[in-house]
Amino acid sequence: MAQVRRPKLNIDGVLLLDKPLGFSSNGALQKVRWLYTAAKAGHTGVLDPLATGLLPVCFGEATKFSSFLLDADKGYRATVCFGANTTTGDAEGEVVEERPVDFTQAQLLAAMARFKGEIDQVPPMYSALKHQGKPLYEYARQGIDIERPARRVSIHGIELISFDGKTAIIDVLCSKGTYIRTLAQDIGEALGCGAHLTGLRRTQTAGFRLEDALTIEQVEAVAVDARAGLLLPIDILVGHLPEVALSEADFGRFMHGQAVPSQQNHAIMSRFRVYREATREFLGLAEAREEAFLHPSRLVAVKTAS
Numbered sequence: 001m002a003q004v005r006r007p008k009l010n011i012d013g014v015l016l017l018d019k020p021l022g023f024s025s026n027g028a029l030q031k032v033r034w035l036y037t038a039a040k041a042g043h044t045g046v047l048d049p050l051a052t053g054l055l056p057v058c059f060g061e062a063t064k065f066s067s068f069l070l071d072a073d074k075g076y077r078a079t080v081c082f083g084a085n086t087t088t089g090d091a092e093g094e095v096v097e098e099r100p101v102d103f104t105q106a107q108l109l110a111a112m113a114r115f116k117g118e119i120d121q122v123p124p125m126y127s128a129l130k131h132q133g134k135p136l137y138e139y140a141r142q143g144i145d146i147e148r149p150a151r152r153v154s155i156h157g158i159e160l161i162s163f164d165g166k167t168a169i170i171d172v173l174c175s176k177g178t179y180i181r182t183l184a185q186d187i188g189e190a191l192g193c194g195a196h197l198t199g200l201r202r203t204q205t206a207g208f209r210l211e212d213a214l215t216i217e218q219v220e221a222v223a224v225d226a227r228a229g230l231l232l233p234i235d236i237l238v239g240h241l242p243e244v245a246l247s248e249a250d251f252g253r254f255m256h257g258q259a260v261p262s263q264q265n266h267a268i269m270s271r272f273r274v275y276r277e278a279t280r281e282f283l284g285l286a287e288a289r290e291e292a293f294l295h296p297s298r299l300v301a302v303k304t305a306s
C-alpha cells in the first residue's frame with residue numbers, strides 16, 4: 001500500500017536545535033522539517049557530522065532573515081588531542097604524523113594567546129568551500145591538494161577549560177568562517193607536536209545559547225499539534241536592529257513596497273525592523289535610503305495586508 005503523503009504546512013519561526021553527533025546539518029534540518037511537516041526550512045550555518053550543538057533552524061518566512069545568523073560570531077567548545085595530525089584535522093581522518101607531547105600548561109596558554117585577535121587561516125582541504133564548482137573535500141578524497149589562499153578571521157576569545165597533559169578542552173569565540181579544526185592544528189604546530197580535534201560543540205551564535213536549544217528527541221516528545229509552541233518568533237533573528245512602528249496608513253503603503261516617512265532623520269542606509277503599530281505585527285526590514293524616508297528592504301507575508 002502506498003504511503004499517504006502528509007500535506008506540507010506553512011510554518012513560520014525559529015527552532016534552536018541541539019544537533020546530534022553523526023548528523024550532517026542538512027540531515028538534522030530534514031529531520032526536524034519532517035517532524036513539523038514544514039513546507040520551507042533552512043539551517044543557519046554548517047556543522048560537521050562529528051560536531052554537535054547549536055544549529056538554529058528557520059521555518060517559512062524566517063528563512064528570509066537567516067543571513068543574520070550566518071554572518072554572526074560563534075562560540076565553540078573544542079576538545080583538542082595533541083601529538084598527532086590527521087588528514088581531516090579531526091578524529092574522522094587517518095593519522096598522518098605523530099610526535100611527542102612535551103609542553104607545560106603555561107606553554108599551552110602562551111601558544112593559545114598568539115592566536116587571539118585577527119589571524120590569517122588557510123581553510124582545510126576537507127571543507128565545503130568550492131573550487132571550480134566542486135567542494136574541496138571531493139578533491140581531497142581523490143588525493144588532490146588545491147592551493148587555498150589564507151583568509152582573515154577573528155578570534156575574539158580563547159580560554160583553556162582543562163588540560164591533562166595531552167588533551168585540552170578550549171572555549172573559542174570567533175568570527176564567521178573560522179575553522180576550529182585548523183585553529184587546533186595551528187596551535188599544535190606552534191607547540192611543535194601537532195594536534196587534531198576529537199570533539200566540537202557549538203555553544204552560541206548571534207546571542208543564542210546552547211542551553212536554550214532542544215534535541216530532536218525533545219521535539220519528538222511534544223505532541224504534533226503543540227510543536228509550534230517550541231518555535232521562537234521570526235523577529236528574534238533581527239532583534240539587534242532598532243525598531244520602527246507604522247501607523248495604519250503607512251502600514252498599507254509599506255506592504256505594497258512604497259517608502260514611508262519617518263518620524264525622525266536617520267543615517268542613510270540605517271536598517272530597522274518594522275512593526276504594525278496597532279497589532280505589534282512584525283512586517284520585515286526597512287532601510288533609510290534618503291533623509292526622513294524608510295524603504296522596504298525585506299518583507300514577510302502578512303495575512304492582514306491589504
